[in-house]
Amino acid sequence: MCEIGRSAISGTFNGQSGTSGVLFDVKRFALHDGPGIRTTLFLKGCPLACAWCHNPESQQSKPELMIWIDRCVGCGACISACPAGAISLRNGTAQTDRDACTGCGACVPVCPSDARAIAGASWSVDRLIDEVEKDCLFYDESDGGITLSGGEPLAQVQFARAILSACRDRRIHTAVDTCGYAEWSELEVVAHLTDLFLYDLKHADGDRHRELTGVSNERILENLQRLDSFGRSIWIRIPVIPGVNDTEDEIAALGEVVRGLTSVEAVHLLMYHRGGEAKREHLGTPLCPLTSGDDPRGAVESAAVTLQRIVSVPVRVGG
Ligand code: SF4
Ligand code: SF4
Incomplete structure (x- = not known):
């Protein structure tokens, strides 16, 4: 059961102060970012630049x-x-x-x-925790909690750590939705305070991953292995993008990455939707170069069939 009313912690890690950070959204009553009813906190800034990103306003660290x-x-x-x-x-x-x-x-x-x-505003940890505590009753009733999302929460690692620590003090369940592209030392610090990781995988091939996101997947896959050994619960999340990563071979290769990991409890496949393209226009950033007219639902359902043949944990369409 949540214990509300404690003061939030602060401190420093890798030179960052954790007393405040930049968010671009706070979503109460979220149902797709972990178990139960949750408050999802969207931190701004991401080291990847995925062509299909549905929150392109999350990519830059500044407002x-x-x-x-x-x-x-x-x-x-x-x-x-x-x-x-x-x-x-x-x-x-x-x-x-x-x-x-x-x-x-x-x-x-x-x-x-x-x-x-x-898009983007500065929040103190104290103010954020006040917002989170409004829904403690719902977390308790539904086995929910908070989820740090983004953007990439580890891009503001000290802020993320302070939020997670304050939630742990209050016995609020914590999930972190991460692309996994961070120093292991940063991920480890956060892992000590996190109950569940929602770990994103985009492509198993390093060159193709770099082409699509701007970075190689080497560190992401290494961190996934280390996190698996760390013993935290992991739900893998794969955005299935028609014409980008949805061939049977591409999906099977991601399945091979997941097979054999012992802390993975589920694989969730996220269907592509075009909301990010309109946002890019409003931000004045180049439009998404994806041109496939293939049916996103058909792609994600085929991927689910392929993956379920390879991994032993449940594969589900949706977050
Ligand atoms: S357009 Fe001018 S007023 Fe508006 S955000 Fe930019 S600098 Fe500020
Ligand atoms: S000129 Fe257009 S964008 Fe500027 S204040 Fe008026 S309505 Fe708004």
């Missing part, structure tokens, strides 16, 4: 400006508000020079049509 240009009525209020002189009116709408924008957010509250928002 970012998002723009819904179709809502702009051309009033010009944001132009006067911008201290960087980054906005000008062209063809009746406000155009923003992304190189000049500092992400200060001064243009957001003056916009009468909600055409602007900042």
Whole structure:
């Protein structure tokens, strides 16, 4: 049962202070990020840049400006508000020079049509724990808890550690959704305070992994082996992207990675959806280069059949 009302801890690790960090979302009553009813905390910043990312606003560590240009009525209020002189009116709408924008957010509250928002805000651990504690009753009733997601939680390792430690003090179940791309020392620190890992695997081939995410999978696979020996519960999560990693051979190779691991309790296959593409437009970042028109549901269901032939733990479609 949760024990609420304790003060949060702080400290330093690898030179980072853990008293505050940057989140881009806090989702209460989450049902797909671990067991039971959970509060999912989305930390900003990620060392990978997956082409299919459905939260592209998570990738940069700093707050970012998002723009819904179709809502702009051309009033010009944001132009006067911008201290960087980054906005000008062209063809009746406000155009923003992304190189000049500092992400200060001064243009957001003056916009009468909600055409602007900042993705990312600083949170103290104390404030975050106040938010988490609101739902202790639901965690207790459902065997739920909190999940650190992102982005990559280990990109703010000291902040992650402080949140996890505060939750442990309160007997709140903790899960960490990670891409596994971190120093082992960082993962180990977090592992001591984590009940369950949701460990993402994208591709078994190192060159293809680098092509798709910007980094090799070598460290990710090594860390998975070490975490398996560490003895924490692990649920593997695989995003199945049509035309990218969904051939029978590609899925089977991921199955071979999982087979033989003793701490893996389940494999969850995540269906591709296109929500990230619209967000990229609002962020002004290049559009996702994925062009396959294949059915995402068909791809994920075929992958489930292939994987279940290889691994002995349950394979499920969905988080
Ligand atoms: S976020 Fe700040 S710098 Fe960027 S456009 Fe808005 S007011 Fe200007
Ligand atoms: S304040 Fe909003 S509506 Fe007005 S010009 Fe700027 S973006 Fe457009």
